[in-house]
Amino acid sequence: MTELILSRLQFAxxxxxxxxxxxxxxxxxxxxALMETWYVKTGNKTYKMMTKFWGKLFLINFAMGVVTGIVxxxxxxxxxxxxxxxxGDIFGAPLAIEALVAFFLESTFLGLWVFGWxxxxxxxxxxxxxxxxxxxxxxxxxxxxxxxxxxxPVGYILRNGRAEMTDFLALITNPHVIYQFxxxxxxxxxxxxxxxxxxSAYHLSKRNHLEVFRRSFHMALIFGLxxxxxxxxxxxxxxxxxxxxxxxxxxxxxxxxxxxxxxxLSLFASIDEQGQxxxxxxxxxxxxxxxxxxxxxxxxxxIHELQNTAVHDYGPGNYVPPVTSLFWSFRIMLTAGxxxxxxxxxxxxxxxxxxYEHKAWFxxxxxxxxxxxxxxxxxxxxxxxxGRQPWIVYGLQKVEAGVSTSVSLFSMLIAFVGFMxxxxxLAAADIYLMVKFIKKGPEVANTDEHLNSKVxxxxxxx
Amino acid sequence: xxxxxxxxxxxxxxxxGFFFLxxxxxxxxxxxxxxxxxxxxxxxxxxxxxxxxxxxxxxxxTAGGAMFAAFPNxxxxxxxxxxxxxxxxxxxxxxxxxxxxxxxxxSSPLWRNTWxxxxxxxxxxxxxxxxxxxxxxxxxxPIDAKMQYVGTxxxxxxxxxxxxxxxxxxxxxxxxxxxxxxxTTGEIAERASKAAQVIALVALPVVLLLAVLTHFQTDLFxxxxxxxxxxxxxxxxxxxxxxxxxRKAGWAFVVNGLTILLFTVSLFWGLxxxxxxxxxxxxxxxxxxxxSSSPYTLKIMTIIALIMVPIVLLYQGWTYWVFxxxxxxxxxxx
Numbered sequence: 001m002t003e004l005i006l007s008r009l010q011f012a013x014x015x016x017x018x019x020x021x022x023x024x025x026x027x028x029x030x031x032x033a034l035m036e037t038w039y040v041k042t043g044n045k046t047y048k049m050m051t052k053f054w055g056k057l058f059l060i061n062f063a064m065g066v067v068t069g070i071v072x073x074x075x076x077x078x079x080x081x082x083x084x085x086x087x088g089d090i091f092g093a094p095l096a097i098e099a100l101v102a103f104f105l106e107s108t109f110l111g112l113w114v115f116g117w118x119x120x121x122x123x124x125x126x127x128x129x130x131x132x133x134x135x136x137x138x139x140x141x142x143x144x145x146x147x148x149x150x151x152x153p154v155g156y157i158l159r160n161g162r163a164e165m166t167d168f169l170a171l172i173t174n175p176h177v178i179y180q181f182x183x184x185x186x187x188x189x190x191x192x193x194x195x196x197x198x199x200s201a202y203h204l205s206k207r208n209h210l211e212v213f214r215r216s217f218h219m220a221l222i223f224g225l226x227x228x229x230x231x232x233x234x235x236x237x238x239x240x241x242x243x244x245x246x247x248x249x250x251x252x253x254x255x256x257x258x259x260x261x262x263x264x265l266s267l268f269a270s271i272d273e274q275g276q277x278x279x280x281x282x283x284x285x286x287x288x289x290x291x292x293x294x295x296x297x298x299x300x301x302x303i304h305e306l307q308n309t310a311v312h313d314y315g316p317g318n319y320v321p322p323v324t325s326l327f328w329s330f331r332i333m334l335t336a337g338x339x340x341x342x343x344x345x346x347x348x349x350x351x352x353x354x355x356y357e358h359k360a361w362f363x364x365x366x367x368x369x370x371x372x373x374x375x376x377x378x379x380x381x382x383x384x385x386x387g388r389q390p391w392i393v394y395g396l397q398k399v400e401a402g403v404s405t406s407v408s409l410f411s412m413l414i415a416f417v418g419f420m421x422x423x424x425x426l427a428a429a430d431i432y433l434m435v436k437f438i439k440k441g442p443e444v445a446n447t448d449e450h451l452n453s454k455v456x457x458x459x460x461x462x
Numbered sequence: 463x464x465x466x467x468x469x470x471x472x473x474x475x476x477x478x479g480f481f482f483l484x485x486x487x488x489x490x491x492x493x494x495x496x497x498x499x500x501x502x503x504x505x506x507x508x509x510x511x512x513x514x515x516x517x518x519x520x521x522x523x524t525a526g527g528a529m530f531a532a533f534p535n536x537x538x539x540x541x542x543x544x545x546x547x548x549x550x551x552x553x554x555x556x557x558x559x560x561x562x563x564x565x566x567x568x569s570s571p572l573w574r575n576t577w578x579x580x581x582x583x584x585x586x587x588x589x590x591x592x593x594x595x596x597x598x599x600x601x602x603x604p605i606d607a608k609m610q611y612v613g614t615x616x617x618x619x620x621x622x623x624x625x626x627x628x629x630x631x632x633x634x635x636x637x638x639x640x641x642x643x644x645x646t647t648g649e650i651a652e653r654a655s656k657a658a659q660v661i662a663l664v665a666l667p668v669v670l671l672l673a674v675l676t677h678f679q680t681d682l683f684x685x686x687x688x689x690x691x692x693x694x695x696x697x698x699x700x701x702x703x704x705x706x707x708x709r710k711a712g713w714a715f716v717v718n719g720l721t722i723l724l725f726t727v728s729l730f731w732g733l734x735x736x737x738x739x740x741x742x743x744x745x746x747x748x749x750x751x752x753x754s755s756s757p758y759t760l761k762i763m764t765i766i767a768l769i770m771v772p773i774v775l776l777y778q779g780w781t782y783w784v785f786x787x788x789x790x791x792x793x794x795x796x
Contacts, residue, residue: 063563067556077541088534089755096527100770111513164756404542406610415549
């Protein structure tokens with residue numbers, strides 16, 4: 001039992017930690033590729049400075065994503081071997097494809113990009129960063145295909161005591177991933193958009209490298225604005241899908257105990273999980289029906305009824321995920337999202353009036369907005385994964401049946417403590433470097449670059 | 463040929479690729495503090511693998527994914543059974559991975575030294591542990607009738623497995639030294655070439671010892687093909703050490719690459735058709751049949767692998783072409 005709790009804790013921490021780096025990689029890769037595209041198209045050196053400055057930050061972040069990603073692949077087998085046996089026939093495929101199709105591309109072409117400034121033609125060099133950007137987003141697709149199977153199993157049959165794949169096409173066109181992929185990728189774009197806006201705001205307020213940061217700000221604003229709109233829209237569609245496929249997750253995220261028609265949305269609730277009721281709540285009438293069906297009427301099933309249905313379908317047991325944490329992680333995500341929409345719109349307004357550069361409060365606000373998308377990302381994943389409880393594969397296997405049986409508690413404890421120590425030190429090193437390079441700003445001309453003009457730009461990175 | 467066999471071969475290929483490519487990365491990492499006398503030189507050494515190490519590492523990530531997809535029971539038993547060993551592998555891959563990116567991002571000597579030792583430690587541990595893991599597969603570990611590992615971490619550290627670990631350690635160090643003598647110039651290349659000669663002298667008896675122990679500890683020689691390839695890897699190692707003595711670094715590197723190929727193939731051949739040998743009861747071993755995925759999954763994965771693997775080889779090969787020149791201090795900007 002303790003092994004189970006420790007493995008769950010480790011999975012939550014390690015996966016959340018990994019996902020601190022992934023979204024920025026997804027979005028910043030595309031932004032850097034766009035910057036270099038402009039450089040190649042116009043020949044304007046400002047864009048090259050931008051490419052290199054943001055590229056350096058991309059690389060620091062990317063390295064963290066890569067090394068924490070290896071742990072992801074290993075920990076299914078290490079801590080969740082019985083889960084791996086049960087779903088390996090299906091779940092292993094997208095992981096292997098992710099490595100074959102995406103990781104090889106990403107890492108090989110990133111090496112070319114970093115070390116290839118003076119070895120490749122401008123155009124080929126540009127292609128390498130686009131391949132990196134596209135490949136990282138392809139990798140997101142395949143890992144989400146794997147995750148989607150845990151949320152909404154499709155294309156399988158239960159045979160030989162495990163889930164076996166019967167339809168690969170169904171697996172990769174899982175309706176769940178059709179919503180989850182754009183939602184995840186776009187939130188990565190949002191993260192990168194606000195990261196670039198925030199850092200640019202910092203330098204604009206200091207009046208450093210105005211040309212570089214004006215252009216960066218402009219690009220990130222448009223990029224962030226479109227992505228924020230996209231992520232919100234897709235999120236709504238995803239919510240409607242969830243009500244159909246994982247009604248318990250939505251009901252718990254709303255602390256919606258009783259079936260109602262029309263159903264109201266709680267803005268705030270004091271939840272009594274033991275007594276299975278809300279002691280106090282502020283509700284908008286009909287709003288939950290709207291979120292579920294795009295209409296202000298419509299029955300939304302409550303936790304009690306869903307629990308009874310689950311007992312009927314799967315036998316006795318508690319099928320209610322932790323309501324309080326779901327309720328609040330959903331609200332943290334939504335509030336963060338609304339804040340970002342507001343910031344993007346303010347940004348657009350001030351940008352149109354060209355006033356943003358001198359609005360010190362706004363620039364400061366943007367700088368402090370950098371962590372907000374991160375908060376939304378993690379809260380979103382909390383909702384997705386905690387809301388899946390008690391299932392590890394929705395409706396097929398419970399979490400406690402998935403944990404490794406051959407690993408001792410002591411081993412698990414060593415690994416957990418070891419990972420925590422390493423991750424904390426790495427976080428310190430990562431933040432130190434990020435802040436250092438952000439403060440330093442873009443390099444106009446490296447003095448050493450003049451000394452070695454023959455090998456211009458070769459390894460500014462390394 | 464059935465797909466189970468094909469996937470066993472494919473996973474062998476992935477490990478050969480990993481050991482061949484990441485083998486010299488590990489070697490360079492281990493030799494870094496000893497061959498690089500100052501910061502400039504260390505940067506040269508790191509830059510020889512700079513564009514490649516990450517792509518090389520993907521070979522093992524793919525191997526892991528392929529095991530998961532094609533032989534889920536192998537993946538599950540191995541990863542949960544070798545838990546602490548794999549934890550150490552992860553730690554070493556993590557610290558050396560970030561070290562490559564982080565070390566040059568700050569110029570303080572303390573910072574750089576710390577990350578250089580991270581590169582060393584990570585490379586050293588990885589090179590050692592992969593040998594330990596591989597030889598344990600062949601030697602057999604306590605696996606019960608339900609495919610569960612029932613031993614402890616210490617069961618993995620038998621003298622045989624430790625000799626196995628030392629074998630990969632020295633072969634990879636040799637490989638790294640040969641790579642460096644190919645990819646650097648002047649004094650560093652000279653030092654690397656000398657180091658290669660010394661390492662070969664240590665590697666040879668270790669490999670010989672491993673071959674002898676393999677005869678007593680495993681049934682590898684029961685399969686003539688596996689036996690011949692194992693002996694063959696010893697022969698190529700000797701050949702490579704003669705080649706580097708006569709300053710033919712290029713040929714020495716190629717021939718020692720063959721050593722790694724033959725050595726890896728021999729271990730997998732000795733395993734076949736098992737994937738993990740049970741030391742408790744031979745019938746409890748995991749095989750390419752009882753550990754495998756369904757025929758449908760194998761078919762899908764085969765199609766994807768047959769398309770993707772050649773493409774990967776093509777563009778990874780191209781990167782080595784792009785960076786084919788030797789790295790000198792003139793290429794550094796710091």
